[in-house]
C-alpha cells in the first residue's frame with residue numbers, strides 16, 4: 421500500500437519563492453518571476469556520481485535492467501541502487517510461506533557488475549503483511565521465530581552485498597501521534613517488533629548500516645519529533661540502529677527552508693543520514709494557482725535545497741542521496757498522475773534543470789540567483 425497522497429496530509433500553504441533559480445531555458449521561460457533568470461543546462465553536464473563526494477542512488481526494478489537506455493543512464497549517473505519493490509515481502513514471501521529471490525538477485529548482480537552499492541529495502545513495513553504471516557500455523561513455528569527467520573534469510577542472503585538496510589519502513593503514525601499499528605505490532609509489541617528487527621538484522625549482517633526510514637518528516641515537525649524519539653529509544657535500548665533515512669517525497673511547493681530544517685534536525689543525533697527516496701512532484705503541489713513553469717522552477721529549487729542541506733552535513737554523516745526514479749517516466753508518481761514530471765531526467769533521459777542543480781550543489785557551487 422502506498423502512503424496517501426501528500427495532498428491529503430500536507431496542509432501547508434505554498435510558501436514564498438525559492439531563492440535558487442537555475443532554470444532549464446526551454447522549460448521555464450514563460451512564467452519566471454522577475455528575479456528568475458533562465459540558465460541553459462550545460463550540454464556536458466557531468467554525471468551525478470562523478471561529482472558527489474558520497475553515493476548517489478536511484479531506485480530500480482528488475483525490468484528496468486532490460487531497458488538498455490535506462491540501464492546505461494543508471495550506470496552513468498548513480499553509484500547505488502535501491503530495489504523499488506522486489507526486496508520487500510510483497511515479492512519475496514510466497515503464499516505458501518516460501519521465499520523467492522530472482523528479481524532482487526538480478527538487481528544485486530547488476531549493482532555488483534557495475535561497482536555500485538546496494539541498499540536493501542525493506543525488511544519490515546506495516547503496509548506489507550503477507551498471507552503466510554497472517555495465517556501462520558503456530559503449531560509449526562512461533563510468530564516471533566518466523567519473523568526472525570525471514571529477516572535472517574533475507575539479510576543473510578545479501579550479507580556483504582548491501583551497504584545497508586531500511587530495516588523498518590514508515591513506523592511513525594501519519595499524524596505523528598505515536599507509532600503505526602500493524603500485524604507486527606499486534607503480535608510482537610509496538611516497540612519490541614522494531615527493536616527485534618534491528619537486533620536480528622545485525623545478527624544476519626553485522627557490517628550493514630541499519631536504517632530507519634520515513635516520510636513527511638519535512639512537512640510535519642510533530643512526525644519528525646516522534647521519529648527522532650523512536651530513534652533515541654531504540655538507541656537507548658541497545659538496538660543497533662546506525663542510520664536515519666528521510667524519504668522526501670515532496671511537492672514542488674514545499675515551503676523553502678523546511679527540508680534544510682529537517683535534515684539538520686535528523687543530523688542532531690549524530691548518525692549517518694540517507695536522503696532515501698527523493699522526488700519532487702509537480703502535480704501534488706497544494707497551491708493550484710501556480711503555473712507549470714513556476715512549479716518547474718520551484719522543483720529545481722527544491723532539488724537544490726535538498727542537495728545543499730545534505731552537503732552541509734559533516735562528511736561522516738552523508739550516507740547517500742537517493743532519487744526515487746531517475747527519469748520522469750520511471751516514477752511511481754506517473755501512475756497517480758500522468759502529467760507529473762517529478763524526476764531530474766526527462767522521459768528521454770536528458771538532464772533537467774534539477775540535475776544541473778544537483779551537480780552544482782554536489783560541487784559546492786550555488787546556482788546563480
Ligand code: 9MR
Nearest residue numbers: 421422423504505508510589667697752
Ligand atoms: O515506488 C514503489 C512502488 O513501485 C511500489 O509499488 C510500492 C509498493 O511496494 O512502493 C513504492 O515505493 C515506496 C517505498 O517503498 C516506501 N516509501 C514510499 C514509496 C512510494 O510509495
